Amino acid sequence: MTRKLLIRSSVAIGICLLFGFIGTLATQNGLEAWYAELEKSWFDPPNWIFGPVWLAMYILMGVAAGMVWTRGFYHKWVKTALYHFGFQLLFNGFWALLFFGLQQPFWALLAAITLFILVLFTIKWFKIVNIRAAYLLVPYAVWVLMVLSINFQVWWLN
Numbered sequence: 001m002t003r004k005l006l007i008r009s010s011v012a013i014g015i016c017l018l019f020g021f022i023g024t025l026a027t028q029n030g031l032e033a034w035y036a037e038l039e040k041s042w043f044d045p046p047n048w049i050f051g052p053v054w055l056a057m058y059i060l061m062g063v064a065a066g067m068v069w070t071r072g073f074y075h076k077w078v079k080t081a082l083y084h085f086g087f088q089l090l091f092n093g094f095w096a097l098l099f100f101g102l103q104q105p106f107w108a109l110l111a112a113i114t115l116f117i118l119v120l121f122t123i124k125w126f127k128i129v130n131i132r133a134a135y136l137l138v139p140y141a142v143w144v145l146m147v148l149s150i151n152f153q154v155w156w157l158n
Helices: 003-031 047-069 076-101 105-129 131-136 138-157
Strands: none
Touching: 003 047, 003 076, 047 076, 047 105, 047 131, 047 138, 076 105, 076 138, 105 131, 105 138, 131 138
């Protein structure tokens, strides 16, 4: 790993973790008081699993973004890829705010669908710049699909 990649990946991981921390603040408000009382699907994982999985996802996302950023922000494909990355990161935090903070599962579901689409576009653009970076986002896409499914079930059952 080059010094440039290490620095840029560290910055990107820090940004991802910052968004994750903001999402955690919204989550803490609604998790115990609201989410615990909801009817949930049979495949809803235990609450303790979300923190470690999200942490791993944010680290993978940051490393992937660092790999793309290292190719040079002056390049139009890198800019496009990182813009998509930024938009999906915003929707990631927006989803947590809608779902847990504002307790609006329907609007959160729409945000989750948008997030999933943005993640797929981000993977597409990352693949153009660096295929390994794109593959690092695949677990995140699967996780977002799982979250979308849980969100749908909460909306449907409640």
